[in-house]
Amino acid sequence: MTLQSSVTATVGADRVEFEYTVENVGNDPEDLQFRSGLKADFAVLDGDVEVWRASYGRMFTQALQTETLPAGDSRTFPGAWEDPDPGTYTVVAELNTTGPDAEARTDFSV
Amino acid sequence: MLENSAGVSRRDVLKATAGSIATVSATGLAAAKPEDTVEINVGFKSDRGRSAALDAAEDVVRKFPFDAVTIRAPKKAVTGLENSPQIRYVEENGEMHALAQTLPWGIDRVDAEIAHNNGDTGWGGDVAIIDTGIDSDHPDLQGNLGTGYAATSCSYWYGDCRYAWDDDNGHGTHCAGIAGAIDNSEGVVGVAPDITLHAVKVLNYNGGGSYSDIADGIRWVADQGYDVGSLSLGGGYSSAVYDAVQYAYNRGVTLVAAAGNDGSCTDCVSYPAAHSEVIAVSATSSDDSFASFSSQGPEIELAAPGESIYSTYTGGGYDTLSGTSMACPHVSGAAGALRAAGYGHGSARSRLRNTAENIGLSSNRQGYGLLDVASAFGHWSGDN
Numbered sequence: 001m002t003l004q005s006s007v008t009a010t011v012g013a014d015r016v017e018f019e020y021t022v023e024n025v026g027n028d029p030e031d032l033q034f035r036s037g038l039k040a041d042f043a044v045l046d047g048d049v050e051v052w053r054a055s056y057g058r059m060f061t062q063a064l065q066t067e068t069l070p071a072g073d074s075r076t077f078p079g080a081w082e083d084p085d086p087g088t089y090t091v092v093a094e095l096n097t098t099g100p101d102a103e104a105r106t107d108f109s110v
Numbered sequence: 111m112l113e114n115s116a117g118v119s120r121r122d123v124l125k126a127t128a129g130s131i132a133t134v135s136a137t138g139l140a141a142a143k144p145e146d147t148v149e150i151n152v153g154f155k156s157d158r159g160r161s162a163a164l165d166a167a168e169d170v171v172r173k174f175p176f177d178a179v180t181i182r183a184p185k186k187a188v189t190g191l192e193n194s195p196q197i198r199y200v201e202e203n204g205e206m207h208a209l210a211q212t213l214p215w216g217i218d219r220v221d222a223e224i225a226h227n228n229g230d231t232g233w234g235g236d237v238a239i240i241d242t243g244i245d246s247d248h249p250d251l252q253g254n255l256g257t258g259y260a261a262t263s264c265s266y267w268y269g270d271c272r273y274a275w276d277d278d279n280g281h282g283t284h285c286a287g288i289a290g291a292i293d294n295s296e297g298v299v300g301v302a303p304d305i306t307l308h309a310v311k312v313l314n315y316n317g318g319g320s321y322s323d324i325a326d327g328i329r330w331v332a333d334q335g336y337d338v339g340s341l342s343l344g345g346g347y348s349s350a351v352y353d354a355v356q357y358a359y360n361r362g363v364t365l366v367a368a369a370g371n372d373g374s375c376t377d378c379v380s381y382p383a384a385h386s387e388v389i390a391v392s393a394t395s396s397d398d399s400f401a402s403f404s405s406q407g408p409e410i411e412l413a414a415p416g417e418s419i420y421s422t423y424t425g426g427g428y429d430t431l432s433g434t435s436m437a438c439p440h441v442s443g444a445a446g447a448l449r450a451a452g453y454g455h456g457s458a459r460s461r462l463r464n465t466a467e468n469i470g471l472s473s474n475r476q477g478y479g480l481l482d483v484a485s486a487f488g489h490w491s492g493d494n
Binding site: 035036037038055056057058059060061062063064098 | 241242279281284313316317318319320321324342343344345346348351368369370371372373380381382402403431432433434435436438
């Protein structure tokens with residue numbers, strides 16, 4: 001697979017903004033077949049304990065959707081954690097596709 | 111963002127189907143059924159004749175500078191024009207006769223068309239599509255639309271929100287067409303083509319919605335006293351959604367939900383489908399195999415077509431989508447038609463179970479079997 005992914009966390013006054021980027025570093029287009037209306041998800045871990053998940057509290061359409069990512073192009077998915085408690089965390093971002101999850105993670109402190 | 115929003119415009123579909131119609135054109139106007147739309151050239155003697163032609167038209171294709179028009183009209187209107195002294199002639203326009211309506215493979219596979227031929231079309235039944243909304247002026251749905259409700263509103267930037275429950279995504283419109291697209295001379299036909307469809311918008315333009323909005327949509331359907339709530343959505347367990355499910359169930363609403371698209375897992379039916387009050391529907395392909403994306407588990411009650419399903423879409427168009435979202439409204443339409451025919455809450459559900467066709471999948475995949483609409487109404491389907 002030729003997807004490369006990364007996630008950034010920007011800590012603000014009362015929220016943490018995430019930006020998850022998936023890049024096609026290969027020479028051929030890649031089809032991303034999303035499983036539902038939820039295309040990408042973010043989870044925040046405190047150690048091994050999940051303390052927040054972007055998709056929590058929501059339900060989604062259950063139809064597949066395909067996007068083609070041309071060679072060299074990237075796709076960015078935003079997310080935001082509101083009113084976080086102070087602490088040190090890890091954010092894990094992944095695609096919700098029928099293919100690889102292109103997981104990315106990074107640590108941050110509030 | 112939704113990437114399949116372009117859809118296929120209605121005009122493209124009409125163009126595409128015109129070619130296939132040529133094969134039946136030899137049978138001509140005479141073979142068209144009274145409700146079929148035909149394209150005709152009408153010459154008239156007077157303004158009264160001109161008015162008669164335009165009044166008969168569903169669409170006016172062309173107005174000539176001389177005393178003639180090309181129109182599309184129901185076949186049954188042609189006779190009246192032919193007999194009018196104000197009309198000089200009525201002729202078929204070229205080799206294009208009845209505009210085609212596609213029978214999607216899923217409707218065919220569950221033998222809904224056999225039920226239609228026997229008059230079981232859902233007339234008088236109410237199915238709520240609890241989803242992203244329904245395109246309020248889609249020509250293949252509009253005549254079947256009832257009321258609407260928006261727990262979340264159509265996005266103002268979408269530019270085509272005639273109602274708060276209008277569809278700014280496309281998914282709900284697609285599901286609505288599977289359950290109840292009108293049996294006419296264009297587009298597609300649904301499982302229950304005379305059912306009344308109610309748009310309940312609980313998912314936004316991105317295809318997501320909060321537990322509270324979804325619970326409110328289900329609550330509204332129960333308060334209206336509708337027969338069926340169709341839930342082509344899924345996610346994790348929600349106490350509020352479960353409260354709403356019980357509220358609706360106890361008020362006699364038949365609830366149907368998509369099993370989820372989690373694929374390769376073995377016990378992964380999503381909520382609300384996983385609740386025992388809800389009919390959980392998995393997805394099959396046109397060769398009766400289990401769709402690779404479909405969730406499975408002991409909660410699966412019925413299987414229905416879900417891969418490469420052609421149905422209505424926003425902008426008056428049509429599109430092909432795959433998912434357990436597409437399987438769900440096949441069952442919802444059938445449940446609505448049964449309820450319309452007098453089956454109660456429980457008996458409609460047991461009827462669907464007991465008449466389902468065994469397609470040889472494990473019970474975690476097919477439940478009681480593949481939806482069989484003809485058998486549910488007691489018609490011999492031949493399981494074709």
